[in-house]
Amino acid sequence: MECGSYQLLKKSSQCKARLGKVYTTRGIIDTPVFMPVGTQGTVKGVANEYLQSSGAQIILGNSYHLYLRPGTEIIKASGGIQKFNSWDRPMLTDSGGFQIFSLNDIRKIEENGAEFQSHIDGSKHFFSPEKSIQVQKDIGADIIMCFDECTPYPAMYDYAKNSMELSLRWAKRCKDEFYKDDAYAKQALFGIVQGSVYNDLRKISAQEMVNTGFTGYAIGGLSVGEPKEDMISVLENTVPLLPEDKARYLMGVGMPEDLWECVQRGIDMFDCVIPTRNGRNGQVFTSHGKINIRNAEFRKDFTALDPECSCPTCIGYSKAYLNHLVRAQESLYLSLLSLHNIYFMINLMTKIRKSLESDTFLETKKEFFEKYYSRTRSEKIWIKFLVCWRFF
């Protein structure tokens, strides 16, 4: 099987959700899948052994960050990123496109590419589509991404259009660069659909990307601050334009509730920093909703974070102890909470896949949401809950 190719196993009879597999050089990924983010070649705070025990099938790395440090020379010399970081399951690298968005103040975009100032030492670097592909080839992940501009939100129509068209031209250059040598035998290149919240732009982008032809298709530029309804609308209008026999990857999403909504609309792959970042900030996902373990209410709560979780954190430690670790700024909590959140996401995706196998996606979703929003009675959460219901 060609690296990055998608096999559709089963379609939900209830919605656009689908069960499948993505084949890569280093293994087969069951989809829908959640990919923990490991920007610098490590999922922050979580050792490989634990990451594997969580059931994580594939993790992300970031070209821009790895290019700056340790540098592609070292990664190449080590035998590729997965020799370097000892992660033997599949990996995907982002192109640096997201850094065009997030390093807003220290970059300049032009037709040929983007000039960045290193956030580490201020030195100037230029990423063209060709450069990004070369870097990603040197890093050596199984799936690599086109260099794009992650259009900021809000974006005026004209800006979004120009940005989307630039990403299209860059995508073609990425493809040319990618197929220049035989790297494609081991790696797969995914294209990225842009167009902000404008469905006509999304349509053009999707059609053009498909015409250009990629092994898989990502939807980028979402979950950057737009209303949730806009994200859903974009998915409902864009996903049907993508070929059924290719993987669909929604970049940067998301929260547990988002995963349900987006799988329902036909997404196969997700990545998000949320489980690890929130873990480092004390916020924990549980089957009964998210909690901030730092809060006073947990000082004397000697039960586990989530009674339904069997991660090492939940097996070994109480909320009261984790609350203490956070308050005392003991570094152990960074790992324990990140690990739990990763388990939560991975378990959630397993639950989703099982529901697709038995074709009970919507029932399982409803069950999840009822429990997930049961803990808090706050008005805000209930409004969110009702908004989610609208999509049934």
Add this chain to the structure above:
RNA sequence: GGGGGUGUGGCAGAGUGGUCUAAUGCACCAGACUGUAAAUCUGGCGGGCUUGCCCUUCGGUGGUUCAAAUCCAUCCGCCCCCA
């Protein structure tokens, strides 16, 4: 016994006539985080409500003044040095 210093919100610590409910840090109470410039950031932290104002606060008491955390008197507590 003599000399000097000091007492400020939970803690540390600024402030030495009005712009003081009183800087700043910590602690505390919450919130946010979506292809990671994030172990980060934001808000709150005397009381009351009609959210603009009112009331109560800088060891105690009394005073000076239009006005006192700030000046004076006195009392109380603590610290240092000399005997």
